[in-house]
Amino acid sequence: MNADTLPDTLLRILADKEVEVRERAAATPLSEMEHRARDEEPPRDFTGALCSAVAEGRIGLIAEIKKASPSGGLIRDPFEPAALARAYEEAGAACLSVLTDGPHFQGSPADLVVARGACKLPVLRKDFMIDPYQVFEARAMGADCILLIMAALSDAQARELEEAARSLDMSVLAEVHDQRELDRALGLNTRLIGINNRNLRTLKTELTTAEALAPLVPADRIPVAESGLRNAEDVHRMAAAGARCILVGEHLLRQEDVTAAARAMVEAG
Numbered sequence: 054m055n056a057d058t059l060p061d062t063l064l065r066i067l068a069d070k071e072v073e074v075r076e077r078a079a080a081t082p083l084s085e086m087e088h089r090a091r092d093e094e095p096p097r098d099f100t101g102a103l104c105s106a107v108a109e110g111r112i113g114l115i116a117e118i119k120k121a122s123p124s125g126g127l128i129r130d131p132f133e134p135a136a137l138a139r140a141y142e143e144a145g146a147a148c149l150s151v152l153t154d155g156p157h158f159q160g161s162p163a164d165l166v167v168a169r170g171a172c173k174l175p176v177l178r179k180d181f182m183i184d185p186y187q188v189f190e191a192r193a194m195g196a197d198c199i200l201l202i203m204a205a206l207s208d209a210q211a212r213e214l215e216e217a218a219r220s221l222d223m224s225v226l227a228e229v230h231d232q233r234e235l236d237r238a239l240g241l242n243t244r245l246i247g248i249n250n251r252n253l254r255t256l257k258t259e260l261t262t263a264e265a266l267a268p269l270v271p272a273d274r275i276p277v278a279e280s281g282l283r284n285a286e287d288v289h290r291m292a293a294a295g296a297r298c299i300l301v302g303e304h305l306l307r308q309e310d311v312t313a314a315a316r317a318m319v320e321a322g
């Protein structure tokens with residue numbers, strides 16, 4: 054990772070994250086957090102849930118639970134993670150993604166605990182992972198998958214975080230924005246390759262990103278199109294490019310009938 058070339062928003066988030074991890078590790082030491090992580094029930098199969106959805110002819114939907122974001126401001130208020138989790142499960146989503154970052158997304162670990170407890174779906178801890186401590190923390194709160202944003206990590210950091218997740222039998226979603234990051238992500242072992250349509254400099258989404266990169270993902274990996282998906286036509290575009298798994302947040306969260314909106318996306322394939 055070259056900090057000189059990172060977008061300002063990501064730099065600010067990562068700086069806050071370093072402080073947050075230091076404070077959390079001071080409150081609960083790594084050895085204790087690792088102990089808690091290894092004491093948890095085994096994780097739910099996040100990768101398997103996506104594969105099953107696609108094998109059954111559906112779209113593998115990772116439905117996101119987030120209250121706010123840098124690009125969208127306040128997205129959902131009142132915000133009820135348990136009700137959202139149940140609505141997404143009823144709609145046929147394969148997995149959940151729950152934002153646990155506080156300062157920039159108004160999320161918290163408690164949102165993940167509550168959402169996961171309200172359904173049977175595997176859950177991604179959506180956060181900015183920079184330290185293995187956060188991986189153990191993720192498992193200790195129940196998460197089944199972690200996100201690795203390749204733009205924010207060196208190859209060595211990504212490998213170390215992936216190894217921590219592997220040691221806990223968790224899935225890993227490696228997220229890329231361009232071909233260079235894709236090539237780096239393919240050096241990891243994970244099958245899940247997230248292609249994020251959001252330009253981290255402008256925070257705008259452009260579906261041509263996933264359309265360009267999904268065809269470059271080898272057949273033994275699973276491309277997941279992320280961000281900016283608003284309707285069935287967008288889902289068709291992603292599927293036509295080879296991404297039958299998608300991660301959708303804001304569009305669903307802005308609807309009154311979340312179940313109907315999520316179902317429309319699951320069935321769009």
Ligand SMILES: O=C(O)c1ccccc1NCC(=O)[C@H](O)[C@H](O)COP(=O)(O)O
Pocket residue numbers: 062063117119122123124125249251253256258279280281282300301302303304
């Ligand atoms: O959403 C943002 O503003 C944002 C800013 C900086 C880094 C990451 C950001 N978003 C995280 C995500 O990737 C999305 O929450 C996720 O892909 C869902 O996107 P959407 O369906 O557009 O809500």
